[in-house]
Amino acid sequence: MDTVFHNLMLGFDVALTPVNIMWVFIGGLLGTVIGMLPGLGPATGVAVLIPVTYGMNPTTALITMCAVYYGAMFGGSRASIMINTPGDASAIVSCFDGYPMAKNGKAGEALAISAWASFVGGMAGMVFLVFLTEPVAAMALKFGPAEKFSLMLFALTATITLSEGSVLKGFIAMGLGLMMATIGLDGQSGASRFVFVEDLQDGIDFLVIMIGFYAVTEVFKNFSDIDQQYNVDAKSIGKVGMSREAWRRSFMPWLRGSPLGFLVGVLPGAGGTIATFLSYAVEKSASKKPEEFGKGAVEGLAGPEASNNACSCGALVPLLTLGIPGSGTAAVMLGALMMLGVRPGPVLFEQHPEVAWGVIASMLVGNIVLLAINLPLAIPLVQLLKIPQRIMLPLVLGMGFMGTYFLNYSSFDFVLVSVSALGGYMLGKLSIPIPPLVLALILGGMTEQSYRNALQISNGSLNIFYEKPISLAFLIMAVISLVYALKRQSTIVKV
Amino acid sequence: MTKNMQSGIFAVIIGLAYLAGTFKIAMYDTGDSVGPRSFPFLIAAIVLICGVALIFHDLRAKERKPFSWGFVAHRVVWLRIAATIIFGILFGLVLDTLGYLIAMFLFMIIITEMINVGRHKQNLIISSLFALISFLSFAVVLKLSLPRGLLGGILPF
Numbered sequence: 001m002d003t004v005f006h007n008l009m010l011g012f013d014v015a016l017t018p019v020n021i022m023w024v025f026i027g028g029l030l031g032t033v034i035g036m037l038p039g040l041g042p043a044t045g046v047a048v049l050i051p052v053t054y055g056m057n058p059t060t061a062l063i064t065m066c067a068v069y070y071g072a073m074f075g076g077s078r079a080s081i082m083i084n085t086p087g088d089a090s091a092i093v094s095c096f097d098g099y100p101m102a103k104n105g106k107a108g109e110a111l112a113i114s115a116w117a118s119f120v121g122g123m124a125g126m127v128f129l130v131f132l133t134e135p136v137a138a139m140a141l142k143f144g145p146a147e148k149f150s151l152m153l154f155a156l157t158a159t160i161t162l163s164e165g166s167v168l169k170g171f172i173a174m175g176l177g178l179m180m181a182t183i184g185l186d187g188q189s190g191a192s193r194f195v196f197v198e199d200l201q202d203g204i205d206f207l208v209i210m211i212g213f214y215a216v217t218e219v220f221k222n223f224s225d226i227d228q229q230y231n232v233d234a235k236s237i238g239k240v241g242m243s244r245e246a247w248r249r250s251f252m253p254w255l256r257g258s259p260l261g262f263l264v265g266v267l268p269g270a271g272g273t274i275a276t277f278l279s280y281a282v283e284k285s286a287s288k289k290p291e292e293f294g295k296g297a298v299e300g301l302a303g304p305e306a307s308n309n310a311c312s313c314g315a316l317v318p319l320l321t322l323g324i325p326g327s328g329t330a331a332v333m334l335g336a337l338m339m340l341g342v343r344p345g346p347v348l349f350e351q352h353p354e355v356a357w358g359v360i361a362s363m364l365v366g367n368i369v370l371l372a373i374n375l376p377l378a379i380p381l382v383q384l385l386k387i388p389q390r391i392m393l394p395l396v397l398g399m400g401f402m403g404t405y406f407l408n409y410s411s412f413d414f415v416l417v418s419v420s421a422l423g424g425y426m427l428g429k430l431s432i433p434i435p436p437l438v439l440a441l442i443l444g445g446m447t448e449q450s451y452r453n454a455l456q457i458s459n460g461s462l463n464i465f466y467e468k469p470i471s472l473a474f475l476i477m478a479v480i481s482l483v484y485a486l487k488r489q490s491t492i493v494k495v
Numbered sequence: 496m497t498k499n500m501q502s503g504i505f506a507v508i509i510g511l512a513y514l515a516g517t518f519k520i521a522m523y524d525t526g527d528s529v530g531p532r533s534f535p536f537l538i539a540a541i542v543l544i545c546g547v548a549l550i551f552h553d554l555r556a557k558e559r560k561p562f563s564w565g566f567v568a569h570r571v572v573w574l575r576i577a578a579t580i581i582f583g584i585l586f587g588l589v590l591d592t593l594g595y596l597i598a599m600f601l602f603m604i605i606i607t608e609m610i611n612v613g614r615h616k617q618n619l620i621i622s623s624l625f626a627l628i629s630f631l632s633f634a635v636v637l638k639l640s641l642p643r644g645l646l647g648g649i650l651p652f
Contacts, residue, residue, distance in 0.1 A: 055637040166499070168549045172506045175542035179513050182538065186531040189523045193531060194516050216579070223572045226610055390611040391621065398603050398625050401583055405590065406639065414587025418580040425576065429564065430502045448534040455529045 031071020041088025090272025125313025181444020265314020594644020
């Protein structure tokens with residue numbers, strides 16, 4: 001307890017510098033705006049705003065990216081409430097009761113419930129994060145190659161299991177990601193692998209692929225909808241605040257939604273979408289008036305919103321402690337951090353506690369800042385929904401291509417970003433999920449390295465993977481997730 | 496052809512191509528008993544098995560809905576995608592020669608004209624402001640290296 005408190009104080013020393021507070025504010029505001037715009041989720045937000053972090057020290061960069069991340073989680077439901085169009089997939093559930101509330105003349109109250117629920121969920125998630133990171137990181141330090149390989153295998157299978165769509169397609173996506181990860185010079189033998197052009201000698205910079213998948217592909221998806229324009233009537237919003245009745249009805253959903261969302265967030269691949277749908281189902285079954293759900297029930301908005309933000313904190317646990325991103329956005333953040341020379345993982349807490357705890361403390365500060373942004377500025381912020389897609393999309397493309405150049409100052413990266421964007425669009429059309437591909441691309445190198453190191457230690461015997469208890473536990477979890485996925489596959493035929 | 500069938504065929508083709516590439520990896524005696532081929536073989540096997548399984552799964556399916564890429568029905572979308580890719584790559588090629596300001600302005604004006612059709616004045620303002628503000632933010636304020644190209648001798652900042 002003392003250690004946690006001491007670490008948190010160290011974190012506040014870092015987070016409460018004027019520069020970092022300024023970036024928490026800017027990042028949170030930009031994230032809120034991007035998360036709010038239909039079709040552009042937190043992953044897109046972080047991907048296009050990566051250039052903003054260039055030139056910063058790694059701590060400030062991570063603080064800014066986290067602020068964009070949870071800013072986007074705050075903002076995601078604005079569009080759901082006002083125009084029945086979610087900012088991203090995790091805000092779909094907010095349409096169910098948020099939009100009916102707005103239609104019933106309670107838009108201001110719905111916006112306030114959403115902001116307060118996001119705040120409570122975020123704060124609760126941060127408390128869990130504070131107490132969980134240290135023991136998980138300490139345990140991860142004891143992992144050898146066999147444990148690391150099994151852990152990554154579990155992360156990959158869990159991502160496939162929890163991704164939407166067919167399991168077979170999930171495995172194909174994972175295979176594609178691993179294929180891309182093997183391109184370049186082999187780190188152990190120096191052998192050249194799949195190097196068709198000289199520019200691939202050092203492998204594929206996965207951040208370029210991320211910008212392709214999460215920024216440019218998203219623009220491609222919106223190309224069919226460029227004339228979309230939303231009408232937001234500011235006068236109909238009313239007072240942005242919660243009534244006593246709304247407070248009373250929100251309290252229990254917050255208490256239930258926050259831990260639920262956090263737990264879902266910790267699982268690799270299970271993002272805010274699953275957390276919010278689960279929370280909605282829990283609230284509906286716990287309610288004495290389930291018939292009110294879908295017609296503007298406060299509980300149907302408060303629970304999922306708290307769950308969504310707690311989930312974004314949960315996703316940071318595997319990222320910060322194990323170096324394994326728990327969501328698409330966390331994957332983009334991991335890529336950006338590695339570019340800045342910071343490798344999240346257990347060593348981060350041991351060697352750079354000021355970075356790890358500075359970020360955690362900044363998120364506590366950020367939640368308060370975001371509440372302060374989202375309540376008084378709710379009306380001017382939703383006015384941004386009036387910006388038509390035909391103006392927004394070129395700006396996102398411009399940011400994406402500009403960010404690509406900054407990564408390596410290489411013109412070849414423009415080929416990679418374009419090809420990956422087209423690939424992402426076509427894979428989406430074939431319903432091949434992107435998250436397993438992205439995770440495999442990021443973890444591919446480490447997975448192979450751990451696999452080979454473990455086999456070297458055991459003189460080529462695979463027994464090493466199940467003779468070590470922690471490794472065996474991860475393998476069992478991987479098998480369970482696979483069995484679950486295959487069972488689900490046999491009952492639901494996905495097309 | 497259904498979506499699953501196309502996905503399965505795609506996986507088999509990619510898997511076979513990757514497997515062929517795996518055989519070309521040189522083996523060195525570096526004391527690494529596993530070698531650089533072993534892991535790629537595993538990956539190729541996973542993708543091939545899943546691709547074949549998807550094809551069989553589709554052949555056995557009772558309901559088979561044909562899937563179209565919409566190259567004709569949605570040709571405007573595909574043309575926009577193709578144009579973005581072509582001009583994106585061209586942007587990268589001319590960036591060093593023309594300089595960031597000119598290249599980004601040209602890229603943005605083409606993209607805005609393609610998306611924000613017919614609003615020339617608006618597009619001109621968006622493109623110029625985007626190029627200028629991003630240049631000032633990154634090259635001047637954050638002091639990141641950006642090519643100045645043709646305007647190198649003229650720029651006051």
